[in-house]
Amino acid sequence: MTTKALTFPRLFPRPKADTGIWSWIGTVDHKRIGTLYGITAFIWFIVGGLEALLIRAQLASAESTLIGPEAFNQLFTMHGTTMVFLVIMPLSAAFFNWLIPLQIGARDVAFPRLNALSFWIFLFGSLIINASFLTGNAPNGGWFGYAPNSGATFNPGLGMTYWVVGLNILGVASIAAGLNFIVTILNMRAPGMGMFKIPIFTWMTLITSVLIVLAMPILAVAGIQLQTDRVYGTHFFNSLGGGDPVMWQHIFWLFGHPEVYILILPAMGIVSEVLPTFARKPLFGYPFVVLAGAAIAFMGWFVWSHHMFTVGLGPAVNTAFAVSTMLIAVPTGVKIFNWLGTLWGGNIRLNTPMLFSISFIAMFTIGGLSGVMHASPPTDSQQQDTYFVVAHFHYVLVGGALLGIFSGIYFWWPKFTGYFLNEKLGIANWALMMIGFNFTFAPMHWLGMDGMPRRIYTYAENMGWEGSNLAASIGGLILGLGILVFIINVFYSRMKKVMAGNDPWDGRTLEWATTSPPPVHDFDEIPQVKYRDDFWFQKYPETISEYYHDEHDQAVPSGAQIDGDDAEANAELPVVTGSADDHGDEHGHGGIHLPDMSYYPFILAFGLAIFGVAFVTDGLVLFAGAPFFIWGLLGWSMEPVND
Amino acid sequence: MTQAVTTQHHEPVENTSTGLNSRKLLMWAFLGSDVMFFGAFIATYLVYRGKSLVGPYPDEILNIPVTSVSTFVLLMSSLAMVLGLHYVKEGNRGKATLWILMVVVLGAVFMGFQFVEFREFAHEGLTPRTNIFGTTFFILTGIHGAHVTIGVIWMAFLAYSSHTGKLRPDNALDLEIAGLYWHFVDIVWIVIFTVIYLISATDGAPAGVERVIHG
């Protein structure tokens, strides 16, 4: 990227195709990349879901021998890993890609080729980690990979090596994407769009990206350390050589807890867009929702040891982390109350996206409250590693993140494709998911309080766990049915194509200002932004005074020259003219220049993936990856953005 | 306002929302990420300090004077970096190339020191597998060495660019961004040097572990 001075011989002509497979492999368009993320992640979602159904089938009855312990361990390890790294994170990334440039009035992300690279690395990483099934060596040490059970001594197979290698490759993809969105959101906003005018989903994306960029390196460190332990015989977590297994837990959860917020904040952002649109009111307390998100992200760094209350860190440590964990419930509560405030007094239309979003609040609240229960170490000592915890985080991740994502899918589908998803099927999808979800995970609360540990592949008949487990398994099937209805809906709606128009929901943010689906260049003319929810206030200028009049009463330094974001953060006055932001976009005013397509991200990612393969096959494979890696790197660095 | 979307010309004020160049911002954000990366390794080292069950222990093997020299070399490379950037901006192609080459050379010398040190330690019986000090020491300094190596390769390309006249005052940003990276890697080394060499220099066998003298 830096040495444009040199030229690199092209083996292939620069891709130009608009259609066909090569148009996807060479694409740098954020919308196409978003679609790729979405489709890939959804396929893994089905895989992860089937893994879950197999787990539930095994647990449906006591003393079941359906799949046996080894397969069971592999399934729950891959279910967790898949759902966290291959489903919720990339589904969020799909929304980031699709929406961020549209919401901030840009033509693409800051680094389109880097964006493509992120996707391809993610794709290859996800393939490597799942290829372990084909070799019969799926990871079996849990998604948390606790040492020393994940080390070579107690887990000599290749499974956990696949896991470590896969996660490290996925980490590269996540960090690259996170960096890209940080720069995009900070630097690519439409003229006039100060930081406190960007849509709330964009805010949550920014916060999530910062968390990704800071948290994923820690997972990489954990992965490298475990990898060197496994392959080269170092002693990071090897208790026989002086390494401390608790160290793994500290490092893993120092990553793992921010990761929890990486999973949930995008969904919170989606819900914060859907609720105002369907209540036809602005988001209640926008700055507080933003600050609550930032506070959650910040405090998320100081609570990791609540995953370790039973590790024996001592009463002082447990006290500190109990208090910090409880505190984090405060900004979470602030968000929930602001969502209720948004709905209050609204003119609420209960379309499918709204159903999912309202259910999000309902279900996430349950997950949050059970979270407070194990924020208390004494009660957690009974709940830790039981199904109560399983219930808790599924209420947060399925009832939270996934419902939010489905809400987003139904909400933005018309924008992505130009047509609606069928509403009746949507309601069936939602109802089945909600019923199935609650049937699956509500019983797990009392299974946990009834003493059923996690990660056991079977249990005795006399424990009294059969009824609830059977209910949970049936619920899983209903939940799966709901997903099936969604898939049917996608194909049915695609067939029927009920066209939506540009602004089907009477939207509030800039993405609704352009066509559905948006043109390659997103906006014919880069919008000039004056207000928060600018698009809404353009449509309903008579309501501007309702939103902004309160602020007029407050002491705003009226004469002060507003200079950039800080001033705008303080004074939410519409900046009509003279903002420092008002430079105009790089692309703006005149001819539209988009970055040309490029093969190099794909080639570079391919080379990197081969490196990964070397760790699970033979070191010599590194030499097979090197040509692709170097070719991709050099070609890319010497290729201009546009010819 | 020009239409030069893809321009390699960087005006002093960027056409971005923040006024900062996007690539520069990217590098800053990346360095933030890298801080966590090194931070986790350094934290691991500190947690495991003095926990080796067998020798060699740091006080038997660390060679502070030699490493001080290599540290000095790396620090000087940062100075060369500053001078290189200065001359690129000034348009003094010859001096710019010279100083950027100096960065490459000093970086390579530093790597040479590290190579010799690793080999020496291996001779004295310390490898990543020997004990927890070896594990944490080699992986941390090795990861840093990998960063330096990447930087050296990057600088070599830039030196060539400068030599051929493609690195000019108007795209001095290319060098400035590489410089951010280089200075960062340099600063990280100062932390590593402090933590491993200066603080741990007198670490011996932990209490309760019998010291075995290594020949």
Place this chain on the structure above:
Amino acid sequence: MPVAGENYGWYASLAFNAISPIFVVGDFFDRILNNPHFTYSSQMHRVSKLSAPLRPALLLLVPVAIALLAACTPDNNQSTFGTAGPVAKDQAGLFNFIFWIAAAVFILVEGAIVYIAIRYRRRSDSDKLPYQTHGNDKLEVTWTIIPILILVAIAIPTLTGIWAQQNGVPDDKGEVVFVEAIGHQWWFEFRYTDHEIVTSNELHIPVDRPVALKLESQDVIHSFWVPKIAGKVDMVPLNDNYMWMIGDEVGTFYGQCAEFCGIAHAHMRFRVIVDTEEDFQAWLAGMHTAPDTPSADSPAGRGKNLFAANCSSCHTADTTSPGSYARELSSQQARWNGWISDIENSSIVSAPNLTHFGLRSTLGAGIKEFTADTAQAALEEWIHDPSSVKIGTRMQKHAAVYDTPDGTANLSETEVSDIASFLLSLKPGSAPAGAVADAGGDADGEAIFASNCTSCHSTGDNKLVGPGLAGVGDRAGSRVAGLDEDSYLEQSLREPGAFVVDGFPAVMPEWSHLGDDSIDALVTYLKTLN
């Protein structure tokens, strides 16, 4: 159970959580079903009626109610509500306290959602816009401060609980019983250090007396958990943990490893048997009383020899005599060292101590319960093919006796049965330890060797668990200064721990019980190996 009644509130609110979104479903089904003109074109101008939203909601309540009834189980073996000790009781009490606060918040929030969804639903085709309010700072402050106050209310008993439960045994609870609990893949070892007693998978404690546990692990992380008596604490290698608990109800309580520890994690269970003080003292005394020696031709007698020949390199079954405790500790360490040095092929592995197995009621680390009637059959099944009971057990993979084509024991049905009889006969005997039956005058050393020693020793040079014994007669005289070959060999048989050959695990059991004549015959035989 003290908290049983409160459970219903828990279930009721979970029911509420399940139905709250259904109010909204009801609205929708109703509207769709009653509106033949529902089309997509009307989609954006939807009017929400609420004529009978509860009908479908009630239908959906039925399965929820069934699930709840099935879940009402404070008497379940591992229910954290049916507590049998003050620690678990305090933990359940704190849970209930937080639960009711959470329930109140839950009803408030979910109620608000339902209320708002109904009250502010779009009622007519009018597109009148709501007031575009931006927020309210006073409200924000309010709903920041109120949760903080609630959390302070939760934090106070939480912190009290932490320091009460995690800061050592309180002084005022009575005389403390110390137990070292060690997690192994996949069973629990319990050492009563003060009493020099070691047992496994069934922990005896006296009622109403505090038990201080030192928790350790030899391999991976496990977790010690007896839900009815106390919450869990992990067993982490290199990190000794401590916990205390009191059982205030006599009975048998279920425990289970709660940290994922590998393939047999689900089958790593144990029992805590809370005895009366008298029973506990009797149990302690019994653990120091050797079992009666079975007659040589009884099933148990034959089983004893079979056990010695096939099982004793991993399982010790006679840790009753003075000094045997220390020997078992070093043997257990040696088994671990042996396994860890050759994980794939080791013929020894850490294994539960089986002293007074006849007092036990479970096998396979608490996974299979038996009674006097079913014990024999259960043990036979286990000995014949342990993996059919406990998938992943190391026993089958490492013990030489399972080195057969189908992996089952290389023993006849009678032999299996004899071993089972022997194990079940292991109970505190009527006579004090030391009485040893004599095998008779004309013992055949070679036969005794074949039936007792060959699982660990070859007569050639190859190493099994122990050294190959070719030429042992020549070596024996020069190994230890002051001991001739006869004395060395005899002492090696009677006190194997005395001279462990370098590089071999100290796992050899003592063989005095064979009787003086047999020992002499063995010594004679060993000297012939050249």
